[in-house]
Amino acid sequence: MTDRLLRGRLLTFHRAPADQNDTDAFTYHEDGAILVREGVIAASGTFDAVAPTAPCADIVDHRPHLMTAGFIDAHIHFPQAQIVASWGAQLLDWLNGYVFPEEARFGDESHAQAIATRFFDVLTEHGTTTAAAFCSVHAASADAYFAEAERRNMRMIGGKVMMDRNAPDTLRDTPQSGYDDTKALIERWHGRGRAGYAISPRFAITSSPQQLEMAGALATEHPDCHIQTHLSENREEIAFAASLYPEASDYLNIYERYGLLGGKMLLGHCIHLEEREVQCLAETGAHPVFCPTSNLFLGSGCFDHARLDKAGIQSAIATDIGAGTSYSMLQTLNEGYKVLQLQSQSLHAMRGFHWMTRGNAEVLGLADRIGTLDEGTEADIVVLDARATPAMALRMDRVETLAEELFVLLVMGDDRAVAQTYIAGEPHKETRR
Numbered sequence: 345m346t347d348r349l350l351r352g353r354l355l356t357f358h359r360a361p362a363d364q365n366d367t368d369a370f371t372y373h374e375d376g377a378i379l380v381r382e383g384v385i386a387a388s389g390t391f392d393a394v395a396p397t398a399p400c401a402d403i404v405d406h407r408p409h410l411m412t413a414g415f416i417d418a419h420i421h422f423p424q425a426q427i428v429a430s431w432g433a434q435l436l437d438w439l440n441g442y443v444f445p446e447e448a449r450f451g452d453e454s455h456a457q458a459i460a461t462r463f464f465d466v467l468t469e470h471g472t473t474t475a476a477a478f479c480s481v482h483a484a485s486a487d488a489y490f491a492e493a494e495r496r497n498m499r500m501i502g503g504k505v506m507m508d509r510n511a512p513d514t515l516r517d518t519p520q521s522g523y524d525d526t527k528a529l530i531e532r533w534h535g536r537g538r539a540g541y542a543i544s545p546r547f548a549i550t551s552s553p554q555q556l557e558m559a560g561a562l563a564t565e566h567p568d569c570h571i572q573t574h575l576s577e578n579r580e581e582i583a584f585a586a587s588l589y590p591e592a593s594d595y596l597n598i599y600e601r602y603g604l605l606g607g608k609m610l611l612g613h614c615i616h617l618e619e620r621e622v623q624c625l626a627e628t629g630a631h632p633v634f635c636p637t638s639n640l641f642l643g644s645g646c647f648d649h650a651r652l653d654k655a656g657i658q659s660a661i662a663t664d665i666g667a668g669t670s671y672s673m674l675q676t677l678n679e680g681y682k683v684l685q686l687q688s689q690s691l692h693a694m695r696g697f698h699w700m701t702r703g704n705a706e707v708l709g710l711a712d713r714i715g716t717l718d719e720g721t722e723a724d725i726v727v728l729d730a731r732a733t734p735a736m737a738l739r740m741d742r743v744e745t746l747a748e749e750l751f752v753l754l755v756m757g758d759d760r761a762v763a764q765t766y767i768a769g770e771p772h773k774e775t776r777r
């Protein structure tokens with residue numbers, strides 16, 4: 345396989361920037377290069393330093409565009425791609441009215457396969473190179489998801505949802521079948537190529553105590569798998585969960601009682617938290633996932649990032665398609681910026697770009713493989729054009745700094761700003777030279 349040398353402006357993070365002026369937190373090269381060899385970043389730096397090390401490489405000139413690590417979406421629902429923008433309901437009615445009927449269609453394997461192809465195309469077009477996804481209750485939906493990811497050599501995390509109550513017959517497993525199917529999927533997919541399995545009890549409302557016990561057993565038996573679920577998204581949801589688990593001191597305590605908390609756990613939403621829950625998240629290292637477009641769309645509430653950050657908790661950021669309204673991590677940050685503005689918490693652009701790349705990679709425990717342009721990591725790369733639309737080009741005429749450009753991308757950008765996406769070094773769009 346021929347080496348490929350990508351030339352363009354280059355931005356990668358070493359840690360979360362404290363503020364706009366924290367230049368030690370990142371590396372930026374005006375004329376940068378990334379040398380890709382067999383799907384891995386063999387070198388990155390200035391063009392003048394890297395190019396002589398690879399005289400035979402194919403050069404792809406992306407100047408004046410900006411190259412960053414591929415975007416990471418830490419919470420998305422694969423079987424909800426065809427119900428994005430479903431009108432007029434808050435969480436529980438939206439689940440019953442739109443989500444459950446839609447997810448029932450994924451019992452048909454050929455349907456799951458057809459949607460997987462289009463789903464991965466859309467992710468890649470938006471610059472997302474890794475995601476943590478919930479599949480439907482059907483094992484075949486997870487098979488379709490992982491098989492498609494494998495065909496594209498994408499680093500994807502996912503799992504079939506475990507749900508044995510408060511859902512239609514066609515969407516319920518049992519504590520035993522949920523355990524058996526999950527176990528078989530872990531054996532089939534976890535660690536195969538770039539796949540990672542996430543044990544996925546949907547949320548406390550749709551899992552009986554027996555099922556959460558089984559989920560806890562799976563987490564103990566497979567400590568290197570992720571665990572993903574939902575927590576404290578909506579007031580009615582919280583009250584319903586409390587009624588189903590009267591012995592629990594709060595919502596998070598339900599999952600805590602079944603041994604699910606730890607650094608591998610991703611908890612979507614975490615909006616309406618008690619103080620004890622914040623302390624418990626901090627002590628166990630479990631990670632909240634901020635889903636701004638979803639939280640606004642369902643009217644769920646405002647994620648209090650500053651409160652969690654102050655407690656030493658590292659949160660991820662995600663689209664939450666299909667309650668989320670955009671696949672774009674840029675648009676997710678745009679809405680995230682506004683949610684935080686409502687609480688006088690201002691997210692700066694450097695922090696935003698760090699969050700959807702290295703930050704999410706750290707939360708997933710994968711920063712040694714993805715989320716940066718560091719040598720030895722996997723070559724998942726996005727190429728961004730801050731002048732992609734006439735409105736962006738007009739705005740860019742007045743932009744003077746990198747931080748300003750990043751903020752324009754974050755507020756005005758979407759898939760149109762993604763000039764190219766590389767998955768393990770392979771371009772998604774026909775390579776422009």
Ligand code: GUN
Binds near residue numbers: 443577
């Ligand atoms: N809580 C439980 N399931 C879901 C889901 O599919 N989407 C959202 N937004 N919240 C949930």
Ligand code: ZN
Binds near residue numbers: 421574664
């Ligand atoms: Zn979700």
